Amino acid sequence: MTRLDRRALFSSGAAAALLAASGVSLDAAPRPGGRLRIALPRSDDALATLARGAAFDNLTEIAPNGALKGELATAWRAEAQGRIWNIDLRDDVMFHDGTAMRATDVAASLGDTLGSALSVEASGPTRVRIEMMESRPDLPFILASPALAIIGPDGLGTGCYRTERMVSERHYLGQKVADHYKTRHAGWADTVEAVVIPDAVVRAEALRDGYVDIAVIPRADVLYGQPDLAFHPSMDNMALAMRKTVGRPRDIGAGPLDDGRLAERWWLT
Numbered sequence: 001m002t003r004l005d006r007r008a009l010f011s012s013g014a015a016a017a018l019l020a021a022s023g024v025s026l027d028a029a030p031r032p033g034g035r036l037r038i039a040l041p042r043s044d045d046a047l048a049t050l051a052r053g054a055a056f057d058n059l060t061e062i063a064p065n066g067a068l069k070g071e072l073a074t075a076w077r078a079e080a081q082g083r084i085w086n087i088d089l090r091d092d093v094m095f096h097d098g099t100a101m102r103a104t105d106v107a108a109s110l111g112d113t114l115g116s117a118l119s120v121e122a123s124g125p126t127r128v129r130i131e132m133m134e135s136r137p138d139l140p141f142i143l144a145s146p147a148l149a150i151i152g153p154d155g156l157g158t159g160c161y162r163t164e165r166m167v168s169e170r171h172y173l174g175q176k177v178a179d180h181y182k183t184r185h186a187g188w189a190d191t192v193e194a195v196v197i198p199d200a201v202v203r204a205e206a207l208r209d210g211y212v213d214i215a216v217i218p219r220a221d222v223l224y225g226q227p228d229l230a231f232h233p234s235m236d237n238m239a240l241a242m243r244k245t246v247g248r249p250r251d252i253g254a255g256p257l258d259d260g261r262l263a264e265r266w267w268l269t
Contacts, residue, residue: 030247034268036189037212039203042169042196046216046257049146050194051172054263055096056149056157059087059106060140064251064259068140072106072150072158082137089126092181095156096163103128109150146260160187160264171195174263188247188267207241213268214242216256245269 040046059073070076075088093101103122111120116133123129132139142148150158157163160182161174174192195212197203204218208226220238223229232240232252239256242248247267253259258266 030188030267031269032188032190032267034189035191035193036246036263036266036268037214038192038194038262039197039206039212039215039218040194041200041203041217042198047169047172047194047196049257049260050263051163051166051174052146052149053159053257053260054161054172054174054192055159055163056151057093057159058145058149059089059110059143062141062144062259064249064253068144071144072101073143076140078137078139080135082135082139083132085130085132085136085139086123087128087130087143089128090181091126093158094177094181095152095158096177097154097156099152101150101152101158105152106150109152110148112151113148161192169196182264186264189263192263194263204241207243210243213246214240214262214266216240 038050040050057071059071060076061069061071063069072090072093073087074090077086078084079086089101089103089106095101095105103124103126106128107120107122110117110128110130114120114130116136118131118133120128120130130139136142152158160177160180162177163172164175165171165173172192172194176187176190180187197206200217200219201222203215204220204222206212207215207218207229208223217239218241220235223231223238223241224235228244230242230244230246231238232242232248245268247269249265253261
């Protein structure tokens, strides 16, 4: 891939200001706006993982520090020693076509994917009842699995980003959803764009030359000595390389895509 080809992968725009010489702490307040551009490898379904994390939500989420928290769910209570679970849902969630998420939508989605359940049904406007085949005290953690993301009618999601373009193993473009229930908590960039670049050298060059903001598993030797770049976890163990115009949370989840949630957790400074 030539330099001109790499330039064509992303739309041009004014470069964000570099961090001050002292740097910004990893937990500095996120700033909304901008276009976050990411170069991904072809392996491990990286594009599908990033797109799923951007466009879909789960009932629960395991934070990078290991804590379980609600996402589409606000509370959960067990009966019958963990064999039956009642899940309370948020009442302010919309699918990407603007229709409200209902308990029946959640029940239908889980009924298709939660194979170990005897039944999943809406027991109220904002409540779902799940009956398992056996006691599952760990069900709230299981519900955070990407495989159990809530998918609405016509394959719609409720995530921070509405998919504008998805070409399998090639390209993803997501546009921030206005007035999302996570506004001011996640989904900082106005646009998230990811492209698959199979060659680790070319991914590194795309980052070095400013065509992307983040490169996943780049060729490290191409990036040594670049003062405008940062690395995670470190320069010697480079799962991610990024421009210093990229902000990231203090805690970063497992794997190079931050538990698949990089699109909604990271930002441009």
